[in-house]
Amino acid sequence: MAMDVRTKRGLGVTLRKDAWWLEPLFYQCLFGGFVVYATWAALNPYGPNGKAYYEYGPYLSPMFSPFFNPDWLHKLPAWLATPALLVLWAPAGFRGTCYYYRKAYYRSIFMDPPGCAVGESCVKYQGESKFFIFQNIHRYFFYVALLFIFVLSWDAILAMMWPVNGIGPDNHSNLGPKEFGVGVGTIVMALNAYLLGGYTLGCHAFRHLVGGGLDFLRVKKNNPIRFALWSVVTKLNERHMQWALVSMLWVGFTDFYIRMCAMGVWHDVRFFGFINKIGHIFGAAT
Amino acid sequence: MGKVHMRVYRGNSEGGQLKDYNVQAEEGMVVLDVIHKIQATQSSDLACRWNCKAGKCGSCSAEINGKPRLMCMTRMNEFKEDEIITVMPMKTFPIMKDLATDVSFNYEINKRIPPFTPVEGADWHWEQEDVDRVQEFRKCIECFLCQDTCHVLRDHDKMAKFAGPRFFVRIASLEMHPIDALDRTALLKNEHGIGLCNITKCCTEVCPESIHITDNAIIPLKERVVDKYYDPLRILWNKVFGK
Ligand code: SF4
Ligand code: SF4
Ligand code: FES
Ligand code: FES
Numbered sequence: 001m002a003m004d005v006r007t008k009r010g011l012g013v014t015l016r017k018d019a020w021w022l023e024p025l026f027y028q029c030l031f032g033g034f035v036v037y038a039t040w041a042a043l044n045p046y047g048p049n050g051k052a053y054y055e056y057g058p059y060l061s062p063m064f065s066p067f068f069n070p071d072w073l074h075k076l077p078a079w080l081a082t083p084a085l086l087v088l089w090a091p092a093g094f095r096g097t098c099y100y101y102r103k104a105y106y107r108s109i110f111m112d113p114p115g116c117a118v119g120e121s122c123v124k125y126q127g128e129s130k131f132f133i134f135q136n137i138h139r140y141f142f143y144v145a146l147l148f149i150f151v152l153s154w155d156a157i158l159a160m161m162w163p164v165n166g167i168g169p170d171n172h173s174n175l176g177p178k179e180f181g182v183g184v185g186t187i188v189m190a191l192n193a194y195l196l197g198g199y200t201l202g203c204h205a206f207r208h209l210v211g212g213g214l215d216f217l218r219v220k221k222n223n224p225i226r227f228a229l230w231s232v233v234t235k236l237n238e239r240h241m242q243w244a245l246v247s248m249l250w251v252g253f254t255d256f257y258i259r260m261c262a263m264g265v266w267h268d269v270r271f272f273g274f275i276n277k278i279g280h281i282f283g284a285a286t
Numbered sequence: 287m288g289k290v291h292m293r294v295y296r297g298n299s300e301g302g303q304l305k306d307y308n309v310q311a312e313e314g315m316v317v318l319d320v321i322h323k324i325q326a327t328q329s330s331d332l333a334c335r336w337n338c339k340a341g342k343c344g345s346c347s348a349e350i351n352g353k354p355r356l357m358c359m360t361r362m363n364e365f366k367e368d369e370i371i372t373v374m375p376m377k378t379f380p381i382m383k384d385l386a387t388d389v390s391f392n393y394e395i396n397k398r399i400p401p402f403t404p405v406e407g408a409d410w411h412w413e414q415e416d417v418d419r420v421q422e423f424r425k426c427i428e429c430f431l432c433q434d435t436c437h438v439l440r441d442h443d444k445m446a447k448f449a450g451p452r453f454f455v456r457i458a459s460l461e462m463h464p465i466d467a468l469d470r471t472a473l474l475k476n477e478h479g480i481g482l483c484n485i486t487k488c489c490t491e492v493c494p495e496s497i498h499i500t501d502n503a504i505i506p507l508k509e510r511v512v513d514k515y516y517d518p519l520r521i522l523w524n525k526v527f528g529k
Contacts, residue, residue: 004297004301004302004303005295005303005304005374006297006302006377006381009441014352015349015351015374016351016352016353017351017352099485099505102484102485103484103485103486103487103500106484106485106486107486112437112484112486113437113441113488116353116354116435116488116491116492117349117352117353117354117377117435117440117488117492119441120437120441122441122442125438125441125442125444125482126482127438127479127481127482127483127484128481128482128483128484129479129481129482132484133481133516136508136512136516136517137516139512139517204501204505204506204509205509207506208506208509208510208513212506212509213506213509213510213513215462215463215464215466216415216416216419216464227415237501238501240501
């Protein structure tokens with residue numbers, strides 16, 4: 001008798017007829033592509049003649065923010081001595097232990113399972129009870145990520161302060177007074193902070209912290225603020241996947257945009273310069 | 287609707303195979319109707335379990351074209367004409383006959399969950415907000431499709447160590463209950479093996495009641511386990527403030 005279809009097992013064994021393999025393939029390409037770009041960008045902060053590629057005037061790439069460049073860093077092998085090294089561990093740890101990303105990479109990278117009701121190769125399975133038990137550290141990465149929202153929002157504010165004396169050939173702002181201005185890059189950076197905020201504040205660990213850990217007894221009377229917070233976080237949490245993916249792509253794009261400006265490939269358009277002009281007229285008049 | 291081509295699993299604990307049937311389908315039929323028609327006109331010994339035909343009793347769970355679904359809630363008109371429609375019994379549970387499986391494993395797990403125990407002198411009047419969160423879990427119809435799909439049971443056979451999504455839903459409904467007095471966190475971690483769940487969300491995908499099993503039950507429970515066992519600051523806090 002032929003093998004019983006009911007008991008057949010193994011990687012990819014299923015009676016599903018839809019293209020279940022499309023989802024893991026999509027995420028392999030997406031995550032693979034992002035990791036390759038982020039690694040390359042992190043390891044290539046400088047162009048020829050020490051030209052900075054991580055900034056352009058008031059713009060600072062989120063992959064290098066907060067920016068630290070201590071001397072000891074340059075004792076490392078040259079290819080590794082990038083300021084991004086001091087930054088990227090935090091978002092990488094945060095996203096790597098995020099409940100959403102865990103789902104996505106257990107499925108698409110570890111194939112455990114590759115799809116629902118799709119067979120897998122049965123190696124000794126421990127779930128998150130042995131090796132992956134470290135995922136429980138997620139809330140600590142969340143605390144760090146919370147700081148990053150402030151840092152990146154501050155960066156977006158600084159991205160409105162343009163050097164009156166222009167931008168030097170190394171892409172640093174020239175010394176001297178600053179004037180208000182909003183460029184496309186400012187909007188790109190502000191959007192980046194906003195998207196990261198939506199992603200971070202929808203975190204499951206945060207949802208638990210603000211109110212999920214309570215049993216909600218007399219919530220209105222005893223914990224009205226926590227209930228309100230929990231409700232907002234829950235709203236964000238319902239779209240956590242979307243926030244996670246869009247914010248990830250936007251971080252990549254923000255770095256790419258600033259890099260392109262820094263390389264002189266793209267020319268940043270600045271709006272609101274006229275406000276300064278008006279300011280100058282008034283300044284001259286008084 | 288014309289003739290439909292069904293491929294139904296026939297067998298028992300010794301083994302079995304898929305058998306083809308051509309059935310005249312009528313407008314508005316669901317898969318369960320077609321199975322009944324096979325029983326009535328071609329194979330009176332075809333076994334299947336059903337009760338309400340309204341997606342509420344949770345009896346008619348099966349795997350249709352490889353997807354765990356309720357037969358009574360799967361309309362025939364969602365399939366292409368001349369598509370072969372495969373109907374299998376749930377894979378995770380031992381087969382009894384044809385489409386009927388023995389789901390008693392689930393009832394055994396259920397017995398090991400301490401039931402609702404109200405705090406002494408509890409005030410039974412609560413606000414709607416207090417109730418809403420646990421209400422979602424009460425929608426469960428015990429179809430066990432989530433148990434069937436969960437790879438921890440389906441592919442890794444961890445029946446002895448893992449309660450499965452349906453029972454995390456039940457435990458969540460008790461743990462988050464405003465006036466329940468017990469703490470089942472230790473049970474969750476040890477006996478019911480919540481650490482074995484890798485939150486891959488297949489249970490949520492198949493739940494016919496659209497319960498957010500992973501996001502609203504399992505992950506919040508995992509966070510409670512972290513509070514108690516893995517978060518050093520939290521453990522210290524609880525020690526100091528005597529929780
Ligand atoms: S999320 Fe957890 S319980 Fe649900 S199917 Fe996946 S492993 Fe099983
Ligand atoms: S949680 Fe959903 S899928 Fe699981 S038994 Fe209940 S109704 Fe069925
Ligand atoms: S769960 Fe996704 S960021 Fe915490
Ligand atoms: S027969 Fe009751 S759920 Fe299908």
